[in-house]
Amino acid sequence: MKVWGRMMSKAFSRRGRIAALAATLITATAGVMGLAAAQAAGDARTPEHHHWHFAGPFGTFDRAALQRGYQIYREVCSSCHGMQYLHFRNLGEPGGPYYDEEHPNANDNPVVRAIAADTTVAGEPDDFGDPTTRPATPADAFPNPFATEGMARLANGGALPPDLSVIVSARHHGADYIRSLLIGYEEPPEDVTIRPGLYYNPYFPGGAIAMAPPLPEERVTYADDTEATTEQMANDVVEFLVWAADPHQEARKRMGFMVLIYLTLLALLFWISYKVVWRNVAH
Ligand code: HEC
Numbered sequence: 001m002k003v004w005g006r007m008m009s010k011a012f013s014r015r016g017r018i019a020a021l022a023a024t025l026i027t028a029t030a031g032v033m034g035l036a037a038a039q040a041a042g043d044a045r046t047p048e049h050h051h052w053h054f055a056g057p058f059g060t061f062d063r064a065a066l067q068r069g070y071q072i073y074r075e076v077c078s079s080c081h082g083m084q085y086l087h088f089r090n091l092g093e094p095g096g097p098y099y100d101e102e103h104p105n106a107n108d109n110p111v112v113r114a115i116a117a118d119t120t121v122a123g124e125p126d127d128f129g130d131p132t133t134r135p136a137t138p139a140d141a142f143p144n145p146f147a148t149e150g151m152a153r154l155a156n157g158g159a160l161p162p163d164l165s166v167i168v169s170a171r172h173h174g175a176d177y178i179r180s181l182l183i184g185y186e187e188p189p190e191d192v193t194i195r196p197g198l199y200y201n202p203y204f205p206g207g208a209i210a211m212a213p214p215l216p217e218e219r220v221t222y223a224d225d226t227e228a229t230t231e232q233m234a235n236d237v238v239e240f241l242v243w244a245a246d247p248h249q250e251a252r253k254r255m256g257f258m259v260l261i262y263l264t265l266l267a268l269l270f271w272i273s274y275k276v277v278w279r280n281v282a283h
Pocket residue numbers: 072073076077078079080081156159160161162167171178181182208209210211212214215237
């Protein structure tokens with residue numbers, strides 16, 4: 001009886017300790033979550049959720065949207081933002097906006113070559129060691145419009161326009177955030193003063209951003225005659241940026257799918273051969 005009692009009290013105290021630990025953990029988690037929620041509420045508005053047709057395991061990019069997105073980047077964003085990890089040839093690779101089956105090697109794709117040649121990049125120093133420029137080739141990366149960080153800040157009121165090659169992965173809520181940021185400029189509330197050179201945007205942490213609203217209605221004339229509303233331009237450039245952050249994702253998704261089919265067939269084959277081999281053997 002005594003032994004039983006001791007065992008019970010031990011079990012209870014262990015359970016008690018576990019319960020106490022669980023309670024502490026729950027309280028701590030709730031505390032952290034509360035803090036995060038408070039921060040989110042006080043800091044920046046949660047981006048609006050948009051239904052992206054390229055999301056999910058079978059999602060694909062829309063070639064026309066990618067081309068429009070590139071047009072927006074080229075005609076608007078590239079005057080302030082570089083994309084150092086994206087190369088002109090990527091535009092003509094399978095899955096890219098200008099892929100052409102007749103020119104599987106993107107370096108030979110005339111559209112890609114023309115797009116590259118339209119951009120000027122730094123060349124080799126000349127015989128006197130002075131800097132030169134030359135038209136880009138498909139092998140070049142998208143250049144930064146500013147030679148140094150200091151010049152970029154000087155031109156942008158002290159702020160630095162970030163490189164956009166992987167910006168979608170570098171920001172929480174990626175595509176939704178950038179879309180909301182681009183279309184979400186507003187008049188500041190009464191009690192908020194924004195100093196000159198900054199613009200009120202509730203989606204930007206802190207609310208005051210040094211980037212002027214880049215996409216006013218009809219900012220570009222689309223090559224395919226799509227109506228250039230602010231939202232349309234934002235959707236297109238975000239689709240382009242999502243593709244650019246991972247230009248080979250479509251090929252990878254397709255490969256994953258093939259591997260699944262292959263493994264399923266292989267499993268079936270193994271099962272059939274197992275049945276055949278052991279057919280007349282008692283086991
Ligand atoms: C006139 C220059 C200029 C143009 C044009 C411009 N931006 Fe910016 N952008 C900036 C600057 C400056 C910042 C940094 C803002 C800050 O830190 O306050 C910035 C910041 C950003 C950010 C980062 C916001 C963050 O969370 O840090 C994104 C994304 C962005 N720009 C996207 C774009 C896109 C897409 C375009 C084209 C549609 C574009 N920008 C056009 C100057 C520009």
